[in-house]
Amino acid sequence: MNIGITCYPTFGGSGVVATELGIAMAHRGDDIHFISYALPSRLNILHERVRFHEVTVTPYPLFDPYPPYTLALATKMAEVAVYEKLDVLHVHYAIPHAISAHLAKQILRSEHLKVITTLHGTDITLVGRDESYLPITKFGIEVSDGVTAVSQWLKDETAANFATQKPIDVIPNFVDPERFKRHDKSAFCHIFGGRPDDRLICHVSNFRPVKRIMDVIEVFEKVTRVVPSRLLMVGDGPDRSRAEAYCRDRRLRDRVFFLGNVPNLEEIVGASDLFLLPSESESFGMAALEALASEVPVIATRAGGLPEVVDDGVDGYLLPIGDIDGMAARAIEILSNDQLQRAMGRRAREIAIERFDVSKIVPRYRELYERVIAGAPVG
Ligand code: GMT
Numbered sequence: 001m002n003i004g005i006t007c008y009p010t011f012g013g014s015g016v017v018a019t020e021l022g023i024a025m026a027h028r029g030d031d032i033h034f035i036s037y038a039l040p041s042r043l044n045i046l047h048e049r050v051r052f053h054e055v056t057v058t059p060y061p062l063f064d065p066y067p068p069y070t071l072a073l074a075t076k077m078a079e080v081a082v083y084e085k086l087d088v089l090h091v092h093y094a095i096p097h098a099i100s101a102h103l104a105k106q107i108l109r110s111e112h113l114k115v116i117t118t119l120h121g122t123d124i125t126l127v128g129r130d131e132s133y134l135p136i137t138k139f140g141i142e143v144s145d146g147v148t149a150v151s152q153w154l155k156d157e158t159a160a161n162f163a164t165q166k167p168i169d170v171i172p173n174f175v176d177p178e179r180f181k182r183h184d185k186s187a188f189c190h191i192f193g194g195r196p197d198d199r200l201i202c203h204v205s206n207f208r209p210v211k212r213i214m215d216v217i218e219v220f221e222k223v224t225r226v227v228p229s230r231l232l233m234v235g236d237g238p239d240r241s242r243a244e245a246y247c248r249d250r251r252l253r254d255r256v257f258f259l260g261n262v263p264n265l266e267e268i269v270g271a272s273d274l275f276l277l278p279s280e281s282e283s284f285g286m287a288a289l290e291a292l293a294s295e296v297p298v299i300a301t302r303a304g305g306l307p308e309v310v311d312d313g314v315d316g317y318l319l320p321i322g323d324i325d326g327m328a329a330r331a332i333e334i335l336s337n338d339q340l341q342r343a344m345g346r347r348a349r350e351i352a353i354e355r356f357d358v359s360k361i362v363p364r365y366r367e368l369y370e371r372v373i374a375g376a377p378v379g
Pocket of ligand 1: 012013014015017093120121122150173206208210281282283284285286287
């Protein structure tokens with residue numbers, strides 16, 4: 001099958017899922033064409049069946065300050081669809097990608113090309129709910145030939161907030177357990193100036209307000225008073241400066257490390273003893289799944305789709321949003337009991353493999369493509 005994939009190429013869960021999906025499908029024999037304004041950040045392999053098509057927006061004084069990316073993307077999608085004989089355009093994140101894909105179909109007047117839209121979360125819960133985007137998001141969903149959501153929670157939110165009857169397939173995110181697995185932590189304790197038995201706590205996100213990274217720091221502050229530990233903050237984004245300033249003021253700089261968007265994410269996550277994800281909302285929580293697959297228990301909030309990923313009391317704990325004391329108490333409970341930490345970690349990996357192994361989830365997308373192409377009912 002010839003498949004076009006469009007996503008946001010920068011760091012972020014939807015781009016990660018789109019890229020990993022494309023790579024996995026190429027390994028299974030499909031031809032994959034990524035179409036975006038930059039090379040997706042996780043697209044770091046050379047594969048004969050993977051191509052990248054860059055979208056450039058021709059500058060023109062009248063376009064300042066709003067260059068029409070949506071239109072340039074639609075034009076590139078139509079061009080690639082013709083020359084590469086695409087069967088499917090699979091867009092990740094509804095806005096503006098679903099609209100560009102619909103336009104590409106219109107440009108080509110094509111019945112052959114099918115558009116699949118995968119909803120990831122903030123495209124529905126934040127951006128899509130904004131009045132200025134709601135009607136166009138709803139339109140993008142309704143004109144797609146197939147729609148998927150990464151959790152049941154997101155499917156329900158979409159139906160409720162957009163008052164749409166559009167059938168939506170729930171296909172959860174996935175993880176490659178060969179890549180995300182336990183790693184030796186001894187080297188990391190040394191790098192971060194700790195002792196070998198110090199605990200490593202990890203957080204990975206885009207440091208946007210929805211991630212509540214100040215909660216991560218406050219939980220850590222309480223934990224480190226009881227259990228000697230280091231906090232590894234992976235990622236970057238708008239709340240980083242505030243969090244770093246707080247750590248400087250509270251003299252936490254020797255224990256909290258802001259690492260940025262590291263290339264060796266799996267080593268850092270896999271060397272950690274605990275993962276914190278205290279988000280306000282999370283349609284799925286890809287970072288939590290990668291931690292679980294790496295045998296790292298997760299403490300997260302009971303928000304959005306997180307209960308579909310983390311089993312409360314089994315491979316981590318779920319607490320109310322903003323419950324710093326509760327999260328700190330659970331973190332101390334796990335980190336001061338080796339046996340509990342290891343048992344939760346082992347169960348975490350088993351569950352991640354049972355439910356979210358790449359080899360189980362990717363075929364579900366492939367089946368959806370086939371159903372849509374055959375004109376069979378979806379959802
Ligand atoms: O987490 C973000 O803010 C980035 C966002 C994205 O679209 O890149 O992530 C969303 O999609 C991920 C992949 O499906 C999910 O794992 C995240 O839970 C979801 N983020 C939110 O719902 C806040």
